[in-house]
Amino acid sequence: xxxxxxxxxxxxxxxxxxxxxxxxxxxxxxxxxxxxxxxxxxxxxxxxxxxxxxxxxxxxxxxxxxxxxxxxxxxxxxxxxxxxxxxxxxxxxxxxxxxxxxxxxxxxxxxxxxxxxx
Amino acid sequence: xxxxxxxxxxxxxxxxxxxxxxxxxxxxxxxxxxxxxxxxxxxxxxxxxxxxxxxxxxxxxxxxxxxxxxxxxxxxxxxxxxxxxxxxxxxxxxxxxxxxxxxxxxxxxxxxxxxxxxxxxxxxxxxxxxxxxxxxxxxxxxxxxxxxxxxxxxxxxxxxxxxxxxxxxxxxxxxxxxxxxxxxxxxxxxxxxxxxxxxxxxxxxxxxxxxxxxxxxxxxxxxxxxxxxxxxxxxxxxxxxxxxxxxxxxxxxxxxxxxxxxxxxxxxxxxxxxxxxxxxxxxxxxxxxxxxxxxxxxxxxxxxxxxxxxxxxxxxxxxxxxxxxxxxxxxxxxxxxxxxxxxxxxxxxxxxxxxxxxxxxxxxxxxxxxxxxxxxxxxxxxxxxxxxxxxxxxxxxxxxxxxxxxxxxxxxxxxxxxxxxxxxxxxxxxxxxxxxxxxxxxxxxxxxxxxxxxxxxxxxxxxxxxxxxxxxxxxxxxxxxxxxxxxxxxxxxxxxxxxxxxxxxxxxxxxxxxxxxxxxxxxxxxxxxxxxxxxxxxxxxxxxxxxxxxxxxxxxxxxxxxxxxxxxxxxxxxxxxxxxxxxxxxxxxxxxxxxxxxxxxxxxxxxxxxxxxxxxxxxxxxxxxxxxxxxxxxxxxxxxxxxxxxxxxxxxxxxxxxxxxxxxxxxxxxxxxxxxxxxxx
Numbered sequence: 001x002x003x004x005x006x007x008x009x010x011x012x013x014x015x016x017x018x019x020x021x022x023x024x025x026x027x028x029x030x031x032x033x034x035x036x037x038x039x040x041x042x043x044x045x046x047x048x049x050x051x052x053x054x055x056x057x058x059x060x061x062x063x064x065x066x067x068x069x070x071x072x073x074x075x076x077x078x079x080x081x082x083x084x085x086x087x088x089x090x091x092x093x094x095x096x097x098x099x100x101x102x103x104x105x106x107x108x109x110x111x112x113x114x115x116x117x118x
Numbered sequence: 119x120x121x122x123x124x125x126x127x128x129x130x131x132x133x134x135x136x137x138x139x140x141x142x143x144x145x146x147x148x149x150x151x152x153x154x155x156x157x158x159x160x161x162x163x164x165x166x167x168x169x170x171x172x173x174x175x176x177x178x179x180x181x182x183x184x185x186x187x188x189x190x191x192x193x194x195x196x197x198x199x200x201x202x203x204x205x206x207x208x209x210x211x212x213x214x215x216x217x218x219x220x221x222x223x224x225x226x227x228x229x230x231x232x233x234x235x236x237x238x239x240x241x242x243x244x245x246x247x248x249x250x251x252x253x254x255x256x257x258x259x260x261x262x263x264x265x266x267x268x269x270x271x272x273x274x275x276x277x278x279x280x281x282x283x284x285x286x287x288x289x290x291x292x293x294x295x296x297x298x299x300x301x302x303x304x305x306x307x308x309x310x311x312x313x314x315x316x317x318x319x320x321x322x323x324x325x326x327x328x329x330x331x332x333x334x335x336x337x338x339x340x341x342x343x344x345x346x347x348x349x350x351x352x353x354x355x356x357x358x359x360x361x362x363x364x365x366x367x368x369x370x371x372x373x374x375x376x377x378x379x380x381x382x383x384x385x386x387x388x389x390x391x392x393x394x395x396x397x398x399x400x401x402x403x404x405x406x407x408x409x410x411x412x413x414x415x416x417x418x419x420x421x422x423x424x425x426x427x428x429x430x431x432x433x434x435x436x437x438x439x440x441x442x443x444x445x446x447x448x449x450x451x452x453x454x455x456x457x458x459x460x461x462x463x464x465x466x467x468x469x470x471x472x473x474x475x476x477x478x479x480x481x482x483x484x485x486x487x488x489x490x491x492x493x494x495x496x497x498x499x500x501x502x503x504x505x506x507x508x509x510x511x512x513x514x515x516x517x518x519x520x521x522x523x524x525x526x527x528x529x530x531x532x533x534x535x536x537x538x539x540x541x542x543x544x545x546x547x548x549x550x551x552x553x554x555x556x557x558x559x560x561x562x563x564x565x566x567x568x569x570x571x572x573x574x575x576x577x578x579x580x581x582x583x584x585x586x587x588x589x590x591x592x593x594x595x596x597x598x599x600x601x602x603x604x605x606x607x608x609x610x611x612x613x614x615x616x617x618x619x620x621x622x623x624x625x626x627x628x629x630x631x632x633x634x635x636x637x638x639x640x641x642x643x644x645x646x647x648x649x650x651x652x653x654x655x656x657x658x659x660x661x662x663x664x665x666x667x668x669x670x671x672x673x674x675x676x677x678x679x680x681x682x683x684x685x686x687x688x689x690x691x692x693x694x695x696x697x698x699x700x701x702x703x704x705x706x707x708x709x710x711x712x713x714x715x716x717x718x719x720x721x722x723x724x725x726x727x728x729x730x731x732x733x734x735x736x737x738x739x740x741x742x743x744x745x746x747x748x749x750x751x752x753x754x755x756x757x758x759x760x761x762x763x764x765x766x767x768x769x770x771x772x773x774x775x776x777x778x779x780x781x782x783x784x785x786x787x788x789x790x791x792x793x794x795x796x797x798x799x
Contacts, residue, residue: 009597009598009600009601010601011597011598011600011601011602011604011605012597012598012600012601012604013601014601014605015600015601015602015603015604015605015607015608016604018605018608019604019607019608022608022611022612078593078596078597078600099596099597099600100596100599100600100603100634101600101603101604103607104603104604104605104607104608105607105611107604
């Protein structure tokens with residue numbers, strides 16, 4: 001499974017990358033919304049883990065730009081209230097992951113479960 | 119009070135009339151009418167005129183004792199008229215009446231006309247009468263001093279004539295009557311000495327100086343001690359003044375010396391009295407009463423004590439010597455005491471007025487400030503109350519002077535001056551016989567309620583600022599913490615369980631977890647993040663469960679826990695209440711610099727659970743006590759505390775319907791008391 005991880009926090013990117021790699025997935029990272037758009041096109045990920053709040057383009061803004069409908073998008077944010085807003089308006093993101101994660105491997109399992117179900 | 123320069127031709131020789139006269143010159147007949155009414159019960163005659171010629175004629179004739187002139191006259195100014203009076207009738211006390219007192223006016227009035235007082239229009243009845251009384255008194259004294267100086271001058275002339283004659287005679291009879299000449303010389307010497315003394319005294323402006331001049335005059339007598347002056351002060355208390363070396367000593371006495379109507383000597387009673395007061399034995403005493411022809415301040419009981427060891431014939435000479443000096447001495451003392459009293463009373467009055475911390479102003483219907491105290495005068499130069507007090511161009515909203523100036527009752531209003539609120543109490547002042555107030559005294563007291571509300575407001579604002587800040591910081595921290603924790607979890611899977619490294623990583627993960635918890639409670643405090651639900655908890659159990667987190671804080675101190683056996687249920691958010699207790703215990707431990715005793719006690723009192731956290735630290739100083747619950751207020755060294763613990767603890771406890779109180783005693787320690795409503799189970 002090809003996973004694109006978009007987050008401006010290097011520690012978060014690294015942790016997610018390591019966890020997904022450990023479970024045998026192919027990983028690409030992006031540190032901003034702009035970078036995410038470039039990588040998305042060239043990498044064509046199955047799953048995108050997308051941070052909501054980033055300097056420059058935000059997660060939802062990135063989703064408006066994306067033309068590839070294939071990937072499963074999971075928004076991540078520390079604002080619990082963001083969930084309804086972002087999963088509601090853009091049909092692109094169906095899933096929401098609240099930060100902080102209590103268990104990173106539970107996150108990996110969750111994401112794997114989501115993609116299998118679709 | 120300055121004496122006018124005297125020139126021989128201007129000395130008044132007239133005797134004082136039965137009732138002295140007040141001449142009031144003003145263009146406004148109604149002012150004259152008001153003034154006449156104001157003084158109708160006073161022991162002097164009032165003459166009011168608008169005619170300058172009549173006024174000048176009366177002044178020339180020396181008729182008025184006191185002259186009041188309005189500064190604004192149709193023909194010329196009040197100062198001009200007073201200047202004229204100063205020239206032709208210098209003993210007349212001169213008062214200028216003005217609607218507007220300026221520095222220039224004061225300067226000109228004093229320099230040109232040596233005015234005695236200023237009266238501002240509209241005047242205050244009591245103040246007017248007091249000023250007029252003083253003016254009459256001043257007049258009496260001036261006349262008396264003139265009379266005395268006149269006498270001196272006459273004596274001087276006579277002496278010169280005598281001297282001339284004597285010298286002629288002496289010249290003629292030198293060879294026959296050597297003795298006679300020597301006697302005459304002695305008399306002459308004596309008179310000259312007296313004259314010098316009188317001149318000296320007229321320059322003295324303190325009791326000390328009078329005494330000093332007097333004692334200098336005594337030098338020619340041997341075996342005579344320095345004189346001791348006894349008199350009653352303005353409050354009718356006995357005062358003794360005497361020189362010790364060059365230093366004047368003022369001694370207040372509780373018991374009065376025996377009154378002396380005539381000079382007396384060798385009185386055992388006097389000797390004992392003074393010996394007791396001064397605490398030393400005394401030689402013989404001569405007691406001389408002071409007498410003023412215009413008895414005003416020096417009453418019958420003012421005396422001069424003179425210690426001496428003179429034989430009888432020399433004592434007679436001393437008595438004679440004193441008799442010559444006693445009148446000028448009395449007058450000088452009288453004058454000095456009166457001047458001192460005046461200075462003192464006007465100073466006291468001004469000081470009393472100024473020392474009110476609440477603003478007070480006496481204003482007229484045009485908002486002009488007649489008098490105001492220091493607290494009122496932010497902008498001294500301004501004439502009107504709203505300019506001076508509120509820095510406004512128009513009357514303050516809500517000011518009762520706008521519509522109700524004429525109301526005869528005391529008015530109570532709330533007014534706002536910038537962001538401060540005042541309770542304004544406005545008292546009317548009436549001239550006698552008037553039903554419409556001429557002025558009002560406005561007393562402003564800052565409303566304490568408002569003060570408290572304002573404090574509350576500031577506190578709330580601080581809190582919401584803290585909340586916002588805390589929320590932002592929490593979010594910023596959450597991101598890296600998430601990464602940190604997750605990464606640690608990844609690492610944990612790659613390290614063999616049971617190794618040192620694995621244990622270290624577990625600790626890191628736990629540490630991060632605790633950070634996340636703290637951030638969560640921070641978010642709860644600032645009420646941004648999701649709120650935990652309230653639950654019923656046994657407060658004792660909650661304290662117990664918090665203690666393990668405080669092991670490092672309590673390590674150096676002995677801890678006494680008196681939590682009781684009976685569970686006390688309260689409705690709180692468990693995590694947050696734990697945080698509060700954690701904060702308070704941590705603070706208590708940090709407060710104790712030396713190993714001390716921490717006491718935690720839990721009791722139930724009238725429906726409330728009381729949790730006391732007591733330390734044996736240095737206590738909290740008064741200057742810090744009122745701020746301990748302020749956000750960011752900390753006395754800890756940098757890095758030791760944020761100053762947020764107590765303020766968050768308080769808002770948390772208050773959100774559970776409870777309170778936090780603090781009791782402290784310097785050197786003994788501090789107790790924080792959390793009171794929470796008990797829940798029936």
